[in-house]
Amino acid sequence: MTDTVPTTMSAVTAEGSGGPDVLKITSHPTPEPGEGEVLIKVEAAALNWGDILERRGDYPGWAPRPSSIMGLEVAGTVAKVGPGTQRYAVGDRVCALLAGGGYAQYVVAPSPQVLPLPRGLSMAEGAAVPEAFCTVWTNMIERGKLRPSDSVLIHGGASGIGTTAIIVAKGLGSKVFVTAGSDEKCARCEAIGADKAINYKTHDFVDEIRALTGGEGVDVVLDMVGGDYIRRDLDLLKMDGRLISVGMLGGNEVTFNLSSVLLKRLTIAGSTLRSRSVAEKGALMAELKRCVWPMFEYGGVRPVVDSTFPYENAAAAHARMESKEHTGKIILTMSH
Numbered sequence: 001m002t003d004t005v006p007t008t009m010s011a012v013t014a015e016g017s018g019g020p021d022v023l024k025i026t027s028h029p030t031p032e033p034g035e036g037e038v039l040i041k042v043e044a045a046a047l048n049w050g051d052i053l054e055r056r057g058d059y060p061g062w063a064p065r066p067s068s069i070m071g072l073e074v075a076g077t078v079a080k081v082g083p084g085t086q087r088y089a090v091g092d093r094v095c096a097l098l099a100g101g102g103y104a105q106y107v108v109a110p111s112p113q114v115l116p117l118p119r120g121l122s123m124a125e126g127a128a129v130p131e132a133f134c135t136v137w138t139n140m141i142e143r144g145k146l147r148p149s150d151s152v153l154i155h156g157g158a159s160g161i162g163t164t165a166i167i168v169a170k171g172l173g174s175k176v177f178v179t180a181g182s183d184e185k186c187a188r189c190e191a192i193g194a195d196k197a198i199n200y201k202t203h204d205f206v207d208e209i210r211a212l213t214g215g216e217g218v219d220v221v222l223d224m225v226g227g228d229y230i231r232r233d234l235d236l237l238k239m240d241g242r243l244i245s246v247g248m249l250g251g252n253e254v255t256f257n258l259s260s261v262l263l264k265r266l267t268i269a270g271s272t273l274r275s276r277s278v279a280e281k282g283a284l285m286a287e288l289k290r291c292v293w294p295m296f297e298y299g300g301v302r303p304v305v306d307s308t309f310p311y312e313n314a315a316a317a318h319a320r321m322e323s324k325e326h327t328g329k330i331i332l333t334m335s336h
Contacts, residue, residue, distance in 0.1 A: 005030055005039065005041075005079050005080060005106065006030055007029065007030055008027050008028065008029060008030060009027070009028055009029075009030045009104055009105040009106045010025050010026070010027060010028075010104070010105050010311075011025070011026055011027075011028050011069045011101075011103055011104035011105065012024070012025060012026075012069065012070065012071075012103035012104070012311055012314040012332070013026045013068055013069055013070075013103075014054070014055045014070070017055065017056055017057030018055075018056070018057075020055070020314075020315035020316070020318040020319045020322070021315055022055065023055065023314045023315045023318065025311075025312060028069070028104070030105075030106050031101075031106060031107070031108040032080070032082075032108070033080050033081060033082030033085070033108050034082050034083070034108070035082055035083050035084050035085075036082060036083075036084050036085055036110060036111050036112075037081075037082040037085065037108050037109065037110055037111060038078050038080070038081050038082065038085055038088050038094070038096075038108070038109055038111055038114055039078070039079045039080035039081070039082075039106055039107075039108050040074060040076045040077070040078060040079065040094060040096055040106065040107050040108075040109055040114070041076045041077050041078075041079040041105070041106055041336065042074045042075075042076040042102065042104060042105055042106060042107055042334045043074075043075055043076040043077070043123040043127075043333065043334055044074065044075045044076070044122075044123040044124045044126065044127035044308075044331050044332065044333050044334065045071045045073065045074045045102040045103055045104075045127055045311070045331070045332045045334065046071075046072075046073045046074075046102075046127040046128050046131065046132070046160070046329050046330070046331050046332075047160075047317055047318070047321050047329070047330040047331070047332070048072050048073070048131055048132075048160065049159075049247070049249075049321070050072060050274065051070045051071065051072070051103075051318070051321075052318060052321060052322060054070055055070065055318065067099070067100035067101035069100060069101045069102070069103050069104050069107075070100065070101075070102065070103050071098060071100065071101055071102020071103040071104070071107070071332075072097070072098050072099070072100065072102060072130075072131045072274065073095070073096065073097055073098060073102060073127055073128075073129070073130040073131040073132075074095065074096055074098065074102040074107060074109075074127050074130075075093075075094065075095040075096075075117055075123045075124070075125075075126030075127040075129075076093075076094065076123065076334075077090075077091055077092065077093055077094070078090050078091060078092040078094055079106060082108075085111050087111050087114070088111065088114060092116065093116065093117040093123075093126075094114050094115060094116055094117055095114070095115055095117050095126040095127060095129055095130055096109040096113055096114045096115070096130060097109075097113045097130035097131060097134055097273075097281055097284075097285060098113070098130075099274055103311060103314060103332060104334075105334055105335075105336055110278045110281075110282070111282075112278055112279070112281065112282025112283075112285065112286075113130075113278065113281050113282055113285055114285075115130075115285055115288065115289050115293075116289075118293050118296035118297050119296070119297045120296065120297060121296060121302065121303075123333075124305055124308050124331045124333065125302055125303050125305055127329075127331055128160065128303040128304070128305055128328070128329035128331060129288075129296075129303055130285070130288075131273065132160045132161055132164040132303070132329065133164055133168070133288055133292055133303075134273055134281070134284050134285065134288060135161055135164075135246060135273055136161060136164045136165045136168050136222075137168065137284065137287065137288060137291070137292065138271060138273070138284055139222065139244045139246050139269075139270070139271060140152065140165055140168065140169065140220065140222050140244060141168065141172075143242070143244050143269045143270075143271065144220045144222065144242045144244045144269070145220075145242060146169060146172060146174055146219070146220050147172070147174070147219075148172050148173035148174060149173075149174075150174050150175070150218075150219035150220055151174065151175035151176075151177065151213065151218040151219050151220070152165075152169050152174050152175070152176055152177070152218060152219065152220040152221070152222060153177045153178070153179070153205075153209060153218045153220070153221045153222070153233070153236065154166060154169070154176065154177070154178045154179075154194075154221075154222045155178070155179050155221070155222065155223050155224055155225050155229065156178075156179070156180070156224045156225065156247075156249075157178025157179060157180045157185070157186075157189040157194060157197055158178075158180045158181070158185040158188060158189055158326070158327040158328070159224070159326075160304075160328060160329040160330075161222075161224060161246065161247075162178060162180075162189070162224075163189070163192055163303075163304040163327065163328045163329075164303065164304075165222055166178060166189060166192050166193050166194050167192065167193065167295075167301055167303070167304070168292070169193075170193035170194075171295050171299065171301060175195055175218075176193065176194045176195050176196075177194065177195060177196050177197075177198065177209060177212065177218065178194045178196075178197045178198070179197070179198050179199075179200040179205050180197050180198075180199065180200070181199070181200060181201055181324060182199060182201070183199055183202075185197070185199075185327055186198065186199050188327040189327075192304060196208075196212055205232070206232050206235060206236055209236050210236070216238055217235075217236040217237055217238045217241070218236055218237065218238065218241065219237070219238055219240075219241055219242065220241065220242045220243075220244065221233040221236065221237060221241070221242075221243045221244065222244050222246065223243060223244065223245050223246065223247070224245075224246045224247030224249060225247065225248075225249050225250040226245060226247060226248040226249065226250050226251055226252055226254065227248070227249075227250030227251035227252075227253070227254065228250065228251075228254075228255075229250055230243070230245070230254045230256055231254070231255065231256040231257070234256055234257075234260050234261065234266060234268075235260065237264060237266055238264070239264050239265060240264070240265050240266070240267075241264065241266050241267070242266070242267045242268075242269065243266065243267070243268045243269070244269050244270060245268070245269070245270035246270060246271070303328070303329060304327065304328030304329065305328055305329050305331055306320075306326040306327050306328040306329060306330050307320060307326065307330055307331070308330075308331045308332070308333050309330070309331070309332055309333070310332070310333055310335065311332040311333065311334050311335070312335075314332055317330050317331075317332055
């Protein structure tokens, strides 16, 4: 059985570059799934900081943007399947990792980047999973090699990535420290599972972590700030520590003393997700299904959703993200 899919759809696009007010509802041809692809009727789409950069016109030039429509992760139902696609059928509830196009009523996704919606999660919660959990898993777990006996410092603990990292690290059994920009956010992070949250606006996180760890520091730092944080992160790492960079909110120019890296045998790594191939993203999604889906379905874990907005109010959703007052993911809900 095939749903009746309209030939045109509504989507949120930016009319030029600028503030949230450049976001408008526009009409587009509904895409058709090709070989190995599925067409998803979108029920919810999550915001990511990359969407803000793209709207402003600040997204790095090397990053592929296959669609004029923003949106890197969605949840919805399968509306059509392309030739050679046997993993999914019309009506299946799914979530998907995208390279773009999620702020729309329909989006096409490669089948390997689509997973069944975890049992018990709402569509809004499902949309909060693919990009954030893939980013955290590939960086903190695969590259950072975080172990149950380790301690980790997560910057931006109240962000979508930060709250996800808290959930994953605590699920693993690690000791979790985070930084956040207000006492209220710190309290939220601790309610989610952080062992200690530090207000970086009122306290020096380096001094605080040293005091909390008896001067030892931490095994892993997950850093989305960059800039002058990198030098301070390196100072806090234990012998054989790992610094994983996932963002440059504080700038991409970094200065630090290389001797500390050599003497402590430190590892500095980082990665981006959007530019990876379908095969790489598919392998990562398969790993999430194997390792993280049981946390959702049997462990009582849920992604942290800050707020939801109708997609017609995408500008308000972007404004909330830019205010940095949110804790967790901001979600657009779609009407049809």
